[in-house]
Amino acid sequence: MTDTDPRDLGLCPDRLERIDAWMRRYVDEGKLAGLSVHFARRGKTGFARAHGKADIARDRRFDTETIVRIYSMTKPLTSVAVMMLYEEGRFQLDDPLSRFLPDFAEMRVAVGGNRVKLETVPALRPITIRDLLTHTSGLTYGFMEATLVDALYRVHGIDFQTSEHSLADLVARVAKQPLLAQPGAEWNYSVATDVLGHLVAVVSGLPFSEFLRERVLKPLGMHDTDFFVAEDKRERFAANYAFDRTGQLKVYDDSEGSRFLSPRPVTSGGGGLTGTAPDYLRFCRFILNRGELDGVRLLGRKTVELMIANHLPGDMAAMGQPRFSESAYTGIGFGLGFSVMLDPAKAQIVGTPGEVAWGGLASTSFWIDPAEDLAVVLFAQLIPSSALPIRRELRVLTYAALVD
Template sequence: MTATAVTDPVDLGLDPTRLGYLDDHLRRYVESGRLAGTLVLIARGGEIGHLSACGLADRERNVPMARDTIFRIYSMTKPLTSIALMQLYERGLVQLDDPVEKYIPEWKNLRVYVMGSGPSLVTKPVSRPMTVRDLLSHQSGLTYGFLERTNVDAMYREKKIGMAELNGTLRSMIEALAGLPLEFSPGEHWNYSVSTDVCGYLVEVISGQRFDRYLHEHVIAPLGMVDTAFHVPPEKQHRFAACYGYAPNGIRLIDDPASSDYLHEPTFFSGGGGLVSTIDDYFRFCQALLNGGELDGRRIIGRKTLDLMTENHLPDGKDLASHALGRWAETTFAGIGFGLGFSVTLDPARAQISGSPGEYSWGGAASTTFWIDPLEDLIVIFMTQLMPSNAYNIRRELRAIVYGALAD
């Protein structure tokens, strides 16, 4: 099996021989049965220099991976949601230091977990109120049930909070969270969480528009992201990839594109992980960011606002290794900070990755990822469908190969 070039290569300072290492590497993943298929895009200066597909989008039906394949992007939804909330910031409708209780009154008396469970639960008051910036930077004290690290995580699982198949609404999630303690007082730590789902709810409250409609009208449609949505309509089902789970002897089907929940419009519009998209759609989003917030004459965010979002917002310049609880996320921790919706590279040497200071990125639960390197005028997007995202070290491997291919 070979990787298929989807576009003719363009000379953008990318060594074609070294880019061949990338295709060979991904082909080995597919031929060994560790991945069903892959799609990778590399762009510089606004032009695609490399776009190649390998393997199958749907192994059970022998559907080849293609440029227009639709993927579950899971947490790669988070940057779009963060942009949506910061658009409202730019309109003067919300401030980063606003207490969240201003928009969610029932969260006024949030408490922090101390010990115990059930009727013997012991909590304490928060040291300070949760702010909008805490939500955007995952310093809110909220968590995810799938982390399976603490008793608070277990409470989330019991109430199905943050689960993709949640049968409810953003509002019902907010009501459920009001009755649960935080992991820590806001600002004290970083913890990957449902914070961005709450950001989606704030977009609803502040804009007065249902979150999915706001996101489509103000981010997705202006950028011409024609295949990005919270579900896959019938006419596009044939392009929808299968999703697989890691197994000791290869992979196993865990979400069939012929019967997936994504074929139906949800009631819960997850700003933290609900979107499907294509590699071209996500490239348009990334290129708008690299352009300072604008693409083809349509601006989705101001240049200085984007600068603010891609700064490190962890206290005292800390990295995730020194400020985070646990180690589950879509990034490494040493040498990596966090902004408002993105991880931010502070020190590539400390992170032990190829890259540049100021690069920002994120990934999704099914092993998708992207990064934007303003210093190199570079965008890289990788699409596949394998859970969990830490099954293999493929993201770091891709970085090494891509940066090794930069000729100038």
């Protein structure tokens, strides 16, 4: 609950209760162990509710301070770290990545062949920092299991979530693999943001995790967000679930014994953070405020405006056939760390041109709508994020509550 009268924020109290009923229904039907929804409008929290269990076996309640794995919602925070260095004049967005990471100097692109012999050609141009921010670098993810290049990532142990190797070592392994496409030619979700985390470390001279904590998380007051859950916060850490073959919830990653309970050799800028919904709502408000929150400015307003603009020639669907994304492709573009709504009619979902968003593997998501001065955070713990249509349903319910 909040102390703010929703009507003062242009929200209908009765329609907000539809969101509450929707949340309860998913828990009561056994489709989600628990979930929370937070959103802010005009600088104030207009809705903050949680239902269900954070851990069914231990009968722990899912509440507004529950800590979850945010996975790919780490990416926008890493992108902010990159842009902070950009503002310091450390590089330009069209600089070749190899200026800082020489291993990427002579990249090749896969064009055919088989597992025995992969056919490649030289990259037509270098990978740029902007390519990494927009997922147009030609890199990929091994878990997609769709291409020969994906297979090479698996063969060489390129997994920023589970590896026991260092961030620098994994990025060096990435540089040795061929690209999936020519730089700038296609939109492909990838380890690009993990590479950006290493770039932050190289340019700043600080370990990436230290830079993110000291320069981004702490200044924004995101005190429950980190690459691992501290011992004194473990009672608030949720279990992560998946559906078994009968459609029943089963534990995917226990809240006790999870790899997220201790620091790891690799800190994943693409998907390594845990945190709370109120913390992430603070990040969303920081973006809404064009780089400032509660008197703390991390980015200039023009830099944020550049980040939330579409940097693709059109939508993601026009740049090849994306194999996986935390967003729809049609009517949706991509900025520097966020998806960007271009055309709600083409995307076939209610929304506003210019809103930015992203989500995480375990059914977390957020969106920020500057035109409506609105930010929404949805937290659950169910893998994969495509298992239930909760993101799209929440968008409809939320926009239906706007009545001003």
